[in-house]
Amino acid sequence: MLKPKMPVRLNAAEETLIAQLTGAGDSAQAERLSVTGLPTRRVESYHYTDLKMLLKSVPPLVGAANTASAPALRLAGAYRLLIANGEPQASATAPAGVIVGSSDGAALSVHDDVLVRLNTAFAKKSLSLTLEGTVDPIIQIDRRTEGTAAHSASSARIFVADDSSATILETYSGSDEAHLTNNASYIAVGRNAQVTHITVDLSSDGVTHFATNEYVLAEGAKLRTLAIHAGSALARTQIFAKFAGEGAHADIAGLNLVDDGQHLDFTLDVNHAVPNTTSQEVFKQVGRGRSKAVFQGKIVVARDAQKTDAKMMMQGLMLSDQAEILSKPELEIYADDVVCGHGSTCGELDADSMFYLMSRGISRAEAETMLVRGFLKEVLDPIEDAELNEALTAVVDDWLVGGK
Amino acid sequence: MTNPILEIRNLHARIEDREILKGVNLAIPAGELHAVMGRNGSGKSTLSYVLAGKEDYEITEGEVLLDGVDLLGMEPNERAAAGLFLAFQYPIEIPGVATMTFLKAAMNAQRKSRGEGEISTPDFMRAVKEAGASLNIDASMLKRPLNVGFSGGEKKRAEVLQMALLAPKMCILDETDSGLDIDALQVVSKGVNALRSEQRSMLVITHYQRLLNHIVPDVVHVFSDGRIVESGDKSLALQLEAKGYADFDSEPA
Numbered sequence A: 001m002l003k004p005k006m007p008v009r010l011n012a013a014e015e016t017l018i019a020q021l022t023g024a025g026d027s028a029q030a031e032r033l034s035v036t037g038l039p040t041r042r043v044e045s046y047h048y049t050d051l052k053m054l055l056k057s058v059p060p061l062v063g064a065a066n067t068a069s070a071p072a073l074r075l076a077g078a079y080r081l082l083i084a085n086g087e088p089q090a091s092a093t094a095p096a097g098v099i100v101g102s103s104d105g106a107a108l109s110v111h112d113d114v115l116v117r118l119n120t121a122f123a124k125k126s127l128s129l130t131l132e133g134t135v136d137p138i139i140q141i142d143r144r145t146e147g148t149a150a151h152s153a154s155s156a157r158i159f160v161a162d163d164s165s166a167t168i169l170e171t172y173s174g175s176d177e178a179h180l181t182n183n184a185s186y187i188a189v190g191r192n193a194q195v196t197h198i199t200v201d202l203s204s205d206g207v208t209h210f211a212t213n214e215y216v217l218a219e220g221a222k223l224r225t226l227a228i229h230a231g232s233a234l235a236r237t238q239i240f241a242k243f244a245g246e247g248a249h250a251d252i253a254g255l256n257l258v259d260d261g262q263h264l265d266f267t268l269d270v271n272h273a274v275p276n277t278t279s280q281e282v283f284k285q286v287g288r289g290r291s292k293a294v295f296q297g298k299i300v301v302a303r304d305a306q307k308t309d310a311k312m313m314m315q316g317l318m319l320s321d322q323a324e325i326l327s328k329p330e331l332e333i334y335a336d337d338v339v340c341g342h343g344s345t346c347g348e349l350d351a352d353s354m355f356y357l358m359s360r361g362i363s364r365a366e367a368e369t370m371l372v373r374g375f376l377k378e379v380l381d382p383i384e385d386a387e388l389n390e391a392l393t394a395v396v397d398d399w400l401v402g403g404k
Numbered sequence B: 001m002t003n004p005i006l007e008i009r010n011l012h013a014r015i016e017d018r019e020i021l022k023g024v025n026l027a028i029p030a031g032e033l034h035a036v037m038g039r040n041g042s043g044k045s046t047l048s049y050v051l052a053g054k055e056d057y058e059i060t061e062g063e064v065l066l067d068g069v070d071l072l073g074m075e076p077n078e079r080a081a082a083g084l085f086l087a088f089q090y091p092i093e094i095p096g097v098a099t100m101t102f103l104k105a106a107m108n109a110q111r112k113s114r115g116e117g118e119i120s121t122p123d124f125m126r127a128v129k130e131a132g133a134s135l136n137i138d139a140s141m142l143k144r145p146l147n148v149g150f151s152g153g154e155k156k157r158a159e160v161l162q163m164a165l166l167a168p169k170m171c172i173l174d175e176t177d178s179g180l181d182i183d184a185l186q187v188v189s190k191g192v193n194a195l196r197s198e199q200r201s202m203l204v205i206t207h208y209q210r211l212l213n214h215i216v217p218d219v220v221h222v223f224s225d226g227r228i229v230e231s232g233d234k235s236l237a238l239q240l241e242a243k244g245y246a247d248f249d250s251e252p253a
């Protein structure tokens, strides 16, 4: 006999989200959420990030931004576009090869994922960007949530034309309130185009930050991504990359800097859908205090995707006994002529190295900083633009010296 | 009478449950260079690590004074700031740290402890270049990560380079001669001798009398089973070379 399925008991966060969905006119999603609830650890892709447990409450939906915080990261040469409280703001005259606009609705494709569904329901407008030719300045999308604690969704849709090249930096920050932000970026990389896409979460202490970065790579495209978590209380960045054209390559990297009280999650889904594509995934996690760092990485190789070459690596570094570093790499391979692999390592700072550095007069804190920097070099070194590299290094250094 | 630079009194140290140092007594007056010789495993490196402040050891008895100041309560970096330097028997390779970054950090840490500002890049480059040249250190070596891929002899020369740059008042050299070719031994010895001065003392751990032809010691100590069992002038090293350690074993082997 089948057991009748019990309706889920809804918590305060779920109740609020359902009311907000209903208010936004999306009764279908409201209905769906009231049946399923937020994902628990029993949902595979949320195994280490039980949203039902972690998301205690949801602040009211955001209004227009009336105040402005400072940009979290300033790059002198960058062309900066602001999205405040989900709304793309007017921008300065665009440099050559950059077309800026905005469009109604969200940007992500359909995914069976609650954060994607919520973004799609709440993001009313997307910043749209078309990049053509060799785009010289770094494009910075500065996303901020201003004012009192709010639930905000933002979205950007970026097309990089065939044979073009561009570097895009996205930063997330805002007022010092317990916001819930749900951000989306859809990036289509054209044929033989080369794109570097970097996201840095610098939200303040109490924030819940969600981001979904979706990539679609055409033939011969080259993508380099780096996602950095250096803020928020709870954060999850989902990276969905799809190889749609042969000969494409992606370097996908992440840096999880997790401090006392934080729970920060990278969830990766790389889909090699066509033959002859390559990818390399490198994720580094550093944990301090009582904290939780999560990496889930899945590489899917479709039946036709022969000659796929994919290597995924997670390396964790625990700076305290109470830092938890979790890793779940998965390979789902349906083709037979492929080279795929994954590895996971976790450790503490090497005691002999610490002693050696300290024996030369270097303080414990500085020695630690030097070794952690060394550990992170592999993900920062490939960022070629000197100013950008310096800015990202500064983010890491700030985190290191800002120890609690 | 002035204090010895280094004074070790009845030092006992253990690792896990094993006592390695069993009552070391040693005083090195300012300006003197003492050599320590002894069998493999007798505890010479342990002594050097305990002096430099490696965490693994438990000090069960005794004290160590550097220029009259108690050393054992200090962190390794504080000991360095107080003027102690250990040239490691096995220098550590650190892949993520550039050699030049490390040298500069060490020099700046020392300057900071003296209340001085950071060294300027040109001054730093000049200091490294000069010290490097006198030790025949290839500039390309310094562009690599710290000690990574250095040959055995290169590592030892890099240790002496650090010593020259930091100009400590108490230098401990743990088998700095091992792994050096004949020419390198001359070069390194010259470098060490250049650092000898009235204000500075040195403790040189070695297995080979040959080194002591180049670096002539004021006193030679024989180390056996965790303590110094005999001390004499440089002729003691010659005697050891000829007859081995059998005469000095605390218990007959």
Ligand SMILES: Nc1ncnc2c1ncn2[C@@H]1O[C@H](COP(=O)(O)OP(=O)(O)OP(=O)(O)O)[C@@H](O)[C@H]1O
Residues within 6 Å of the ligand: B015, B016, B018, B020, B038, B039, B040, B041, B042, B043, B044, B045, B046, B047, B056, B089
């Ligand atoms: N971590 C450790 N755990 C247990 N025993 C140790 C440890 N480190 C050193 N020892 C032991 O302590 C003793 C002294 O070692 P030490 O390295 O001080 O000898 P040494 O005199 O420097 O020898 P060598 O001439 O070969 O360099 C050895 O028997 C060694 O095995």
Ligand SMILES: [Mg+2]
Residues within 6 Å of the ligand: B044, B045, B046, B089, B174
């Ligand atoms: Mg030894």
